[in-house]
Amino acid sequence: MTATAAKGATTPKAVDPAQGWPASFPDGSLLQLPGEARREQGRSHFTDALVQLLRHVSHPQLSELADWACNETGNLHTSQISHLRNSKMRMLGIKCVDALGRINQAAWAYHHQPALMSQLGTAPLTPRLESILKGYAPLLHPATDQPLGAGEFLEVYLGYLQLPISPPLSLSSRQAELLAEKLGGWLDQAFSADGISFREAGQRLRSAWCGESFGVERLLRVVAGMEDYSPRQLADDWERIAASVAAALGRSLDPQQLAEELLGEALEPAEKKVVQKKTAQKKPTAKAVAAKAPAEKKPRAGRATALKQG
Numbered sequence: 001m002t003a004t005a006a007k008g009a010t011t012p013k014a015v016d017p018a019q020g021w022p023a024s025f026p027d028g029s030l031l032q033l034p035g036e037a038r039r040e041q042g043r044s045h046f047t048d049a050l051v052q053l054l055r056h057v058s059h060p061q062l063s064e065l066a067d068w069a070c071n072e073t074g075n076l077h078t079s080q081i082s083h084l085r086n087s088k089m090r091m092l093g094i095k096c097v098d099a100l101g102r103i104n105q106a107a108w109a110y111h112h113q114p115a116l117m118s119q120l121g122t123a124p125l126t127p128r129l130e131s132i133l134k135g136y137a138p139l140l141h142p143a144t145d146q147p148l149g150a151g152e153f154l155e156v157y158l159g160y161l162q163l164p165i166s167p168p169l170s171l172s173s174r175q176a177e178l179l180a181e182k183l184g185g186w187l188d189q190a191f192s193a194d195g196i197s198f199r200e201a202g203q204r205l206r207s208a209w210c211g212e213s214f215g216v217e218r219l220l221r222v223v224a225g226m227e228d229y230s231p232r233q234l235a236d237d238w239e240r241i242a243a244s245v246a247a248a249l250g251r252s253l254d255p256q257q258l259a260e261e262l263l264g265e266a267l268e269p270a271e272k273k274v275v276q277k278k279t280a281q282k283k284p285t286a287k288a289v290a291a292k293a294p295a296e297k298k299p300r301a302g303r304a305t306a307l308k309q310g
Contacts, residue, residue: 023143026160043157044087048167049163051085054081054085057211058211060078061132066099066103070099071121074095104139105149106120106122110133111138168255169238169239171238179259185225191223208248210243211240238255
């Protein structure tokens with residue numbers, strides 16, 4: 001290489017400090033972190049971001065959106081989503097981040113600029129996909145309010161980008177157990193007090209529910225007195241339950257406010273999340289199983305027929 005600049009080459013320009021921090025640079029405080037600490041913080045924040053996306057979309061539904069947005073199958077499996085959500089995946093696969101970016105941008109276009117859809121290379125829309133997209137809330141870049149793409153998702157994972165998201169309410173084992181016990185009766189009384197029949201309540205809950213249909217059908221069986229949530233089921237679905245209940249009752253209640261109203265107390269930070277423990281246990285005898293079997297739930301008057309008629 002001679003002293004003369006090669007033809008077509010450009011000389012880098014010095015950055016003028018007066019122009020301020022370049023918009024494309026990560027926040028300076030993040031760059032000050034040691035590499036391992038930044039990446040670990042990024043993985044944790046990525047999990048929070050994924051939980052945010054999954055508030056009203058199930059794992060299988062997100063996988064379906066990936067097939068649609070990428071117009072190819074197999075980019076984002078439910079097992080991968082589960083591992084990412086639970087911070088069990090130490091390396092983020094290229095196809096995963098590609099799929100998340102495509103989903104996020106295509107969903108944003110569907111909601112805000114549908115004229116762009118024909119240019120995004122997605123698979124054709126179906127009524128089922130549109131019903132899933134209804135509940136998908138795209139993640140936006142805090143500096144531009146534009147939907148995150150694959151590159152931005154990778155920045156989040158590496159700890160270079162922080163999103164203004166709040167983690168979902170984390171219920172303790174005790175809180176989830178108490179809510180599971182009280183929810184059905186409380187909802188039945190709340191609907192009755194507002195003069196809402198069980199049939200109309202079912203229509204409202206079904207209309208407001210975001211997620212797989214079996215989730216709202218379970219909620220209706222709980223209201224009818226035919227079934228109870230387990231603490232784990234309730235903790236996993238509490239965001240969807242609270243959003244649907246608030247919409248059905250026409251009340252402004254977030255998940256924490258609804259939980260506090262049912263429990264009659266302010267929620268303290270959860271000391272321990274509801275988790276499934278895998279421990280070695282002796283196989284119970286048939287007699288022991290029969291003794292522990294819960295009594296058959298009897299539906300509240302008139303509820304079973306209305307539930308079947310939908």
